[in-house]
Amino acid sequence: MDTVGDRQTTQIDTQTLHKPDVLQRMGVPIHTLSSSQIQQWNRIVEQEPSPLDFDDKDALTTAMVQHFRRVQEFRKSVLGRSPISPRTEAQHRAVVRQLENRHGSLEAALEWLPTAKLRPQTFRKYKDAIRLIAREAQDFALEERLKTLQQTPKNQKKWNESQRVRAKNLTGEELQAIGEWLKTKGMTRAKATQEANRKSENESGVVWITRTLAYLVATRACGLRPIEWETAHLQYPEDHPSENRADPDTPLPEYPTLIVQTAKIKFDAPKQIREIPLDDLSHEEERAIQIHLREIQKHLQEGKPFASYLERIRSWLRRARSAIFPDRKKSVDLYSLRHAYHVRLVERGLPKEEIAYRMGHKVSMHRIYGGGHRKTSKPQESSRPTRGPLGGASNPGL
Numbered sequence: 001m002d003t004v005g006d007r008q009t010t011q012i013d014t015q016t017l018h019k020p021d022v023l024q025r026m027g028v029p030i031h032t033l034s035s036s037q038i039q040q041w042n043r044i045v046e047q048e049p050s051p052l053d054f055d056d057k058d059a060l061t062t063a064m065v066q067h068f069r070r071v072q073e074f075r076k077s078v079l080g081r082s083p084i085s086p087r088t089e090a091q092h093r094a095v096v097r098q099l100e101n102r103h104g105s106l107e108a109a110l111e112w113l114p115t116a117k118l119r120p121q122t123f124r125k126y127k128d129a130i131r132l133i134a135r136e137a138q139d140f141a142l143e144e145r146l147k148t149l150q151q152t153p154k155n156q157k158k159w160n161e162s163q164r165v166r167a168k169n170l171t172g173e174e175l176q177a178i179g180e181w182l183k184t185k186g187m188t189r190a191k192a193t194q195e196a197n198r199k200s201e202n203e204s205g206v207v208w209i210t211r212t213l214a215y216l217v218a219t220r221a222c223g224l225r226p227i228e229w230e231t232a233h234l235q236y237p238e239d240h241p242s243e244n245r246a247d248p249d250t251p252l253p254e255y256p257t258l259i260v261q262t263a264k265i266k267f268d269a270p271k272q273i274r275e276i277p278l279d280d281l282s283h284e285e286e287r288a289i290q291i292h293l294r295e296i297q298k299h300l301q302e303g304k305p306f307a308s309y310l311e312r313i314r315s316w317l318r319r320a321r322s323a324i325f326p327d328r329k330k331s332v333d334l335y336s337l338r339h340a341y342h343v344r345l346v347e348r349g350l351p352k353e354e355i356a357y358r359m360g361h362k363v364s365m366h367r368i369y370g371g372g373h374r375k376t377s378k379p380q381e382s383s384r385p386t387r388g389p390l391g392g393a394s395n396p397g398l
Contacts, residue, residue, distance in 0.1 A: 018045035026075050037078060044070050065270070079135065095129035106130065114149060123151045169339045170332070175216065178320045178332065182209050185323065186316065205316075211295050211309075212316045216337055217288035222276055223341030223359055226334040227263045229296055230306045234289065235259055235275075255279045256286065262360040276358050280348070310334060 017023075017038055022045075023030050033041070048067055054060035099109040113126060127146055134142040170178075190205025218224075224232060235257045255278050262272040278286070299309045314334055321332035338359075345355045356362060 016042075018042045022071075026071075028075055028078050033078070037074075041074060044074055068270075089132065092129035092132045095126060096133055099126065099129075106133070110145070110149070114151065115155065117155050118151070120151065120156055123156075169343055170220075170336045171340075174324075175220065175337075175340070177324050178317075179213060179216065181320050181323055182213060182316065186320065189319075208312045208316060211292070212313045214288045214292040214295065215313050215334075217285055218292040219334075219337035220340050220344075221281055221285035221289060222258050222278060223338045223345075224258075224260060224276075225263050225338065225360070226310050227306075228260050228360075229292065230300075231261045233259050233293065255281060258289070260360070264360060272360075274357060274360055 017030060017033075018041065020030050023041070044067075047070070049060060049063035051060055054063065096106065100106055103109040103112055109126075110130070113123070116123075118126075127149060131143065131146050133139075134146065186209050187206065190209055193205055237254065237256070258276040258278055260274050260276060262274055278289075281289075296306070296309060300306060317332050317334070317336075325332065342355070342359060345358060350358075
């Protein structure tokens with residue numbers, strides 16, 4: 001028996017430990033497991049459901065979900081934390097490198113952290129990043145030190161009206177102003193570099209302004225997260241032949257549906273698909289969604305990453321924000337139109353459960369997201385107007 005910090009561990013006989021490779025892939029250090037933890041893990045493996053034991057597919061799915069939860073609870077009990085995504089892990093490592101470069105060492109950064117004027121979210125981000133390194137190194141002393149490391153109220157940096165205020169929602173007038181700038185001054189800037197882009201075989205700024213306008217209108221119409229556009233697709237009523245539907249007698253909807261793979265879930269959780277009914281879509285918004293999806297597929301078919309597509313749109317939105325809101329009191333980014341879509345749903349008077357589903361949220365998020373806590377007018381009937389919800393002149397257009 002060995003001692004690591006204040007914790008006793010047992011030398012593991014891998015022949016008695018079921019599926020050690022699974023534990024290693026989950027980041028569980030098997031050499032630190034106690035005898036009781038080994039027995040607990042072996043029981044979990046033995047209870048893993050087999051497809052041969054189930055005739056009903058739904059029952060098998062339920063059993064697999066329960067097994068998955070038992071595995072994750074075991075991992076959490078050993079590591080003392082929920083699993084994080086590879087992207088979050090990479091961000092934590094980048095934060096640690098930044099702290100070490102800025103302060104010379106991690107020890108010096110820890111001395112600086114309690115005295116620094118930081119937003120509470122930034123303070124927690126720094127602690128989480130250092131905790132990741134401490135757990136990997138099995139530095140239990142550092143973990144204990146992080147538990148007692150607290151930020152004093154006087155060092156909590158608050159954002160108020162005298163500092164940068166990030167008003168996230170975009171009104172119709174603001175969206176109109178952005179669209180006008182892109183179609184006039186933005187287009188002038190793009191055409192100035194068009195010849196140089198043609199010689200270097202780069203896509204011209206004119207193309208990206210069109211794509212940015214399509215993104216603005218499309219996201220305002222359906223509220224997708226930026227990353228969710230990559231796999232989204234439209235489904236029209238005629239795409240539902242009666243023989244393929246669960247209930248052929250159920251009348252088809254009179255509006256298209258956007259099929260979306262929800263992005264904001266735990267990275268190791270099952271994928272979730274949601275179907276957003278586009279029941280108040282104007283013809284201009286429908287055209288914008290079609291153009292946006294078409295341009296995304298064209299970009300991907302050329303072998304280019306989707307992240308570069310979003311970055312080019314983001315760069316044009318930054319230019320528009322700097323020109324229209326020079327005091328930087330307004331946030332104009334890829335999420336701005338998602339917040340506007342949320343407000344649009346609230347103002348329609350939809351039930352909070354329906355709003356949460358369309359947004360890909362838990363119901364508890366509804367009251368704190370995008371102004372969803374406001375009282376709204378009476379519910380409106382779903383319809384498909386001939387004009388967009390922003391009104392003729394307040395739509396950026398394509």
